[in-house]
Amino acid sequence: MFVLLIFLLTIIFAAISILLKKKAWETAAVESFIILVLTAIYGLVDFRAYTGGIVSSSSYPIDRSIGITFSTGVDGLSIALIFLTTVIMFAAIYTAKNEKFDRRFYGLMMFTEVGLYGLLISRNFLFFYVFWEAIIIPVFLLIAIYGDSRKEKASLKFFVYTQIGSVFLLLSILTLFSYYGSSHGNVFTLNMSNLLNPAFITKDITDKVPFWTDFALFGFFFAFLVKMPSFPLHSWLPDAYTSAPYPVTIVLSGAISLMGGYGFFAVLMPIAPVIGVSTAWFIIGLGIFSLIYFALTAMFQPNTKKMMAYASAASMGFISISFGDGILAGGAVSYTAFAGGIYQILAHGLIMGLVFASLYLIKQRAGTESNLSVSGLWRDMPYISAFFLAGIMASLGLPGLAGFISEASIVLSSYYAIGALIFMVIFGMIITASYHIWVVQKTLNGPFNENMGKLKDAKGSEILLLSFLFVLILVLGIYPNLFFGPILSFVKGVI
């Protein structure tokens, strides 16, 4: 119930942000902070003794004949990602302080948060889909209106890609929906827990017309892989990330990127038994290929923002790998794999938030994000450099920081599933380490590039935000059970 109230509050806040003419930034920052705090309180209260399953569920019937209910609820997976969303939205809005954005900007940002919040608490496929769609539009507008010179192409690509994904998502949902109705004496439902039932799918779809099971799985995978993104459905990502203004890049890399992974673990993991071994191998293959392909591409980018965009895509490969591992391994090893994948979504979001937030400050001061012309930043900007370094280290999976927990779980569990192929994963991780360290060497170290003039270090308020993100990453790296515990309970409850 409480979580539903927070969600309603985000809608009210979004409306306020659009209507209020003055102090747009202050309003949005306070709003997103309130939501963050309320969510944190809710999580601490309701998830202290979480043992799996859905909690705080509520349900409001809308159309009984076709089984539409506005049912909501939170589990160990969605609480982690709701927390991530609220943190990232707050961080993104907070960093937009110095830019002259109008109130529409903050309104759209708040609507993105509404969409994500709604998606993560929906337990009914109709609302799942509606929120899935509802997120695309404000993000699309944010890129299309506030992006740089390539904004039209970038926003169009984003829109077209994700829309095609959504169509497949809808078709899959409709497949499950209609088969459920016809095999249950015309009692229709869109409840996710009913439709995502492996026994139902095996008995009522696979045994009758196997094609439709494959069709539904294909649609889900397609939609989620586009959003993730995974090779070869990623073409929207580099353009969208680089063309968008930094606050939007933070949202894209931190929060929007969770959608694909959320789809994997909320929709596909419950029906893991109907996903074949060959599909699992295919997903692992895509994951490993994405990891290496994006890492190699990132290595060659002269623009740090684009490099980190590819780095973000590369680390999404781990999610695919973990998902496939989980299906192949079975037993205790698969718990580790699935939980590691979910933790990776959370860790990746926070880390990318820190990376892009600190890169934003570098861009504001040095005037460029090219890693060929920026050098020796330690001299003038020790604080910003330290936070950027921290983000980079977190991004390459340094132990003690959040990314390590997920990468370790995934790598540890993957030997059992994929055997010697683990060397390919490690190869990807070596490439990742190389270009991460290389960009630090180019931009932070070395002699100072005097052409940049005298640069100012971060102000107190900026340091506060970066510290906030860094401390979260550190806490999640040292005390992972804060989220790993609920996530593991959730995974054990579903499988």
Added chain:
Amino acid sequence: MLNYAWFIFLTPIIFAPISVIAGKKAKALAGVLASLSILISLILSIVVWLNIRGTSTPIYQAYNWFDNINAGIYVDHLAVVMVLMVSFVSLMIHLFALYYMKDDPRKNTYFGETALFTGGMLGLIIASNLLEFFLFWELVGLCSYLLIGFWFFKPNAASAAKKAFIVTRVGDLLFIIGLAVLYSLLTVQGVSSPLSIPYLINNAPKIATEIGAQNLTIIGLLFLGGAAGKSAQFPLHVWIPDAMEGPTTVSALIHAATMVTAGVYLIARVLPLYANATALAPDAVLYIGAFTALFAGTIGIVVNDLKRILAYSTISQIGYMMAALGMVSTFGESVIGYSIYHLVVHAVFKALLFMAAGVILLSLMELRDVKKMGGLWKRMPVTVSLMFIGSITLAALPPTAAFFSKDTIIDVAYNYFIMNGSNAYSILPWIFLVIGALMTSLYTFRMFFLVALGKPRSKLAEEAKDPPKIVLIPLIILALLSLTLGVVQYRFYDFIVPGTTKVVVPMLAEYTPLTVVVIGLLITIALYATTSWQRINLEKNPVYKLLRAKYFLDALFTRVIAERIILPLSSGVSRVENGFSISIEGTGKGAMGFGGILRKIENGVIEYYFVFLIAGVAILMLLLEILGGI
């Protein structure tokens, strides 16, 4: 309740940020705080040592970290010796750094990082779980990276830091594959905490039967890969000579005394796994160690950079420690004593040598070429005398500690050959280690004579002079230890592995190492104590060229693997990616009237948004209604 032993590593880690922040205002405070935290660690280590000295029960306390991974502390005799050594040597180097770094504007950062490093190193030693061990393993790697690049504005330092990070990362990831194999296989067996160190070392035979000795061998080889990266063993040793670009105190602390021995400690820690694997795993440790001892020594004799000579000697000496561990299948766990004893002795005298080198370099304005030094014994008598003590210890002349620690390893290698006589190859380690001893003697005395004797060969060397005596106190303490640690040899062995017997070899074998060291000394006296070396021109000699090029291994890594394989691959892939992106845009050309539409809707963004949303939902409901009606 946390056991007090936790604070051995927590104290410096907690003090690290404090000294950075407090040192911003009061520069002198940073070093004092960092040293104080390490003093606390040392005192706690001594307390732990006194407590567990008489018992064989280790201190063990662990909590759930995440999933089925526990984390905590595990302090047994092996670990307590290591924490004593690390906290003591680190304290000495910190005290010396108070002088060495006194003029650096960023010394608060320096002391914060070295304190964090020391905490990480202590945590690594007493970690109770291999994944926790790996956490600290990477933490010290991070500190090493930051400290090598501490003078970030020097391009050499920046690229050396990068190289160190990437090369050790290769090893680290091999290590984590080893962990993955171990974890997966044990979790499937239903082990509740598969990476817990006490579980692994107490149940090694059982694990070997459960998961198979071959799998243990794979794990052992992968761990060896990690150890080789960290401990700079062939072929992953290439980063250490470059790492000398950092401050000399960093080289002393991290790249001589403590962090580089972490790989040896890793293998010693999980040695029961090697003992129960097939012969390949311990043999790999033995042969790689023995080969590295020889290999690095040969490069050491042609290097002219004072710090790099010491760096190659470090690589070579660690080879001895590795080789000792590799003989576990013949001598059982007593090899841990042989190895760790040399590790401790090495830490003491190598820290001494590096700090003496630091004093010299400070006086010579970072001029590191030994061929430009000379005559320093007259100008800096105290420092160079301390260096002399370090040098004879490194060369293992009696009665220094290394004479006992290193010769024992060589003797054990001889016995290894005797006991495995059916296998002709088993004499190789002994031969490698003996020739390695000759090399050690050659490069050590070459270095020392070039530095100390003759006439100054540069203006800077002429004006060199001793620093205030008080700053040399840490060096003097270490020098005294270098001379006297040999006394405790067998008590040390017995403390680590109770019941270690005396190593006995035939007379001829017993005097072989000392003989080759004296031969080396005589050769260097003939060449370098006089000026005769200046008349020899080796530039055309192919062997000399090969050694100067470091056997082309560095070139293989940077010129071939990095520049000829990885970079072209990367550029190729990103070209594919660009082409891919452009072709996608090409197919979407039809929608290019889109820009105009976009500008129109910009005006009423929010309104359109709602219209879209509501229309979408309405269509969806309609669709569902139709489907539901079928």
